[in-house]
Amino acid sequence: MIKEIKNNILYFDGCNTVELAEKYGTPLYVMSETAIVEKCKEIRDTFLNKYERTRAAYAAKAFLTLSMCRIIEREGLCLDVVSGGELYTAIKANFPAEKIEFNGNNKSIGELELAIDYNIGRIIVDGLDELDIIEGICKKKGKKTNILYRITPGVKSDSHDYIVTGKKDSKFGIPLDDEVIFPAIEKAINSPHINFMGFHFHVGSQLLNNESHLKALGTALKLIKDIIDKYNYVTPELNIGGGFGIKYTDDDDKKSYAYFLDPMMERIEEFSKEMNITRPEIVIEPGRSIVGESGITLYTIGTIKDIKGIRKYVSVDGGMTDNIRPALYQAKYEGIVANKADMAKTDLVTISGKCCESGDILIKDAHIAIAERGDIFAVFSTGAYGYSMASNYNKNPVPATVLVKDGKSEIIVKRQTYDHMIANEVIPESLK
Numbered sequence: 239m240i241k242e243i244k245n246n247i248l249y250f251d252g253c254n255t256v257e258l259a260e261k262y263g264t265p266l267y268v269m270s271e272t273a274i275v276e277k278c279k280e281i282r283d284t285f286l287n288k289y290e291r292t293r294a295a296y297a298a299k300a301f302l303t304l305s306m307c308r309i310i311e312r313e314g315l316c317l318d319v320v321s322g323g324e325l326y327t328a329i330k331a332n333f334p335a336e337k338i339e340f341n342g343n344n345k346s347i348g349e350l351e352l353a354i355d356y357n358i359g360r361i362i363v364d365g366l367d368e369l370d371i372i373e374g375i376c377k378k379k380g381k382k383t384n385i386l387y388r389i390t391p392g393v394k395s396d397s398h399d400y401i402v403t404g405k406k407d408s409k410f411g412i413p414l415d416d417e418v419i420f421p422a423i424e425k426a427i428n429s430p431h432i433n434f435m436g437f438h439f440h441v442g443s444q445l446l447n448n449e450s451h452l453k454a455l456g457t458a459l460k461l462i463k464d465i466i467d468k469y470n471y472v473t474p475e476l477n478i479g480g481g482f483g484i485k486y487t488d489d490d491d492k493k494s495y496a497y498f499l500d501p502m503m504e505r506i507e508e509f510s511k512e513m514n515i516t517r518p519e520i521v522i523e524p525g526r527s528i529v530g531e532s533g534i535t536l537y538t539i540g541t542i543k544d545i546k547g548i549r550k551y552v553s554v555d556g557g558m559t560d561n562i563r564p565a566l567y568q569a570k571y572e573g574i575v576a577n578k579a580d581m582a583k584t585d586l587v588t589i590s591g592k593c594c595e596s597g598d599i600l601i602k603d604a605h606i607a608i609a610e611r612g613d614i615f616a617v618f619s620t621g622a623y624g625y626s627m628a629s630n631y632n633k634n635p636v637p638a639t640v641l642v643k644d645g646k647s648e649i650i651v652k653r654q655t656y657d658h659m660i661a662n663e664v665i666p667e668s669l670k
């Protein structure tokens with residue numbers, strides 16, 4: 239068990255969370271290596287080893303550090319990056335270039351140059367002029383790059399609007415209008431600087447059913463057939479994205495990877511038989527599902543404000559700066575008073591952050607043990623899109639991250655200091 243309660247205290251991957259808070263300070267991101275490794279193993283057992291010619295590229299944006307690159311490489315996954323900064327992190331961790339894929343709806347020329355210089359495995363082209371830019375760079379450098387086209391499959395998935403990406407009105411992907419997509423494909427097939435590998439779709443995030451994946455797959459398969467019919471060109475690869483949901487609260491009915499992937503693989507196998515082609519290599523891009531439940535955040539409780547008959551605010555020493563998701567899209571979390579883990583949850587409170595925004599609420603209506611100043615509060619399932627979306631609002635430093643495993647803990651990200659935060663600020667001559 240990753241989460242355990244012993245002697246009234248929450249343990250995470252064998253570590254006493256109250257001791258972690260004392261040793262490293264709060265707020266503190268705690269990532270369980272055991273949990274991350276178990277997720278990677280599930281992907282290997284139920285996808286990579288079950289089906290030949292498959293890859294899983296961890297979507298780095300969920301949580302990326304140098305150490306995370308090492309774990310992902312060791313566990314046999316590829317890496318999906320979406321910016322020059324993520325790519326740079328991967329390069330600095332010596333992540334194998336051929337195992338890196340590059341997504342993003344507005345990659346800069348500098349970012350594309352970095353990717354091509356480093357000979358990364360795939361660039362997923364997300365706009366019509368991006369191909370021209372890549373061609374130009376490759377021509378100049380005498381290189382050839384593997385690309386896929388990200389398509390907008392035109393499906394609306396069942397998630398918060400901000401994390402739905404597959405509907406037609408989206409900034410992501412190339413729309414499937416004949417006069418748009420076919421010339422783009424023709425150009426990619428005919429370019430001497432491009433290896434056209436096929437198509438990519440990603441329908442959204444935190445999905446708890448497979449409907450939109452299956453719908454999008456139908457659209458992609460039809461397009462693959464059209465390309466065979468029209469150009470006699472068999473695309474050797476298909477990337478079906480990520481988006482597999484996790485359990486944030488008891489209301490989330492999380493599904494296995496197999497629930498999403500088995501029916502998709504069955505459809506793809508059938509299609510390939512019908513078309514009499516070798517099944518394309520299939521790539522997935524899980525992010526949240528690998529790290530989300532593998533992380534918790536520890537806070538120290540400070541001011542408690544009981545507005546009789548209205549609401550009791552229990553404030554912690556972090557908030558929207560280390561976890562923007564509740565404020566950004568009403569994401570729900572659960573938590574526990576880590577040093578009162580066995581005690582009855584008799585209080586109904588709102589866990590609020592310390593930032594100057596009324597929307598800086600981590601959990602509305604949490605049932606917790608009666609809390610006091612100085613208690614440690616743990617929020618669960620914060621491993622994805624917490625650290626990676628952290629900000630310095632109100633000049634709060636980004637918390638440290640510790641990696642825990644079987645009762646041992648190591649720092650993988652040091653706490654930002656006040657000096658770090660102002661390191662890039664200068665006073666110009668005119669103000670001296």
Ligand SMILES: *Cc1c(COP(=O)(O)O)cnc(C)c1O
Pocket residue numbers: 297299300318341440442443444479480481482523524525526527
């Ligand atoms: C964000 C993203 C993912 C990962 O989504 P998760 O919900 O974290 O699994 C995969 N592919 C692309 C293109 C993305 O933008």
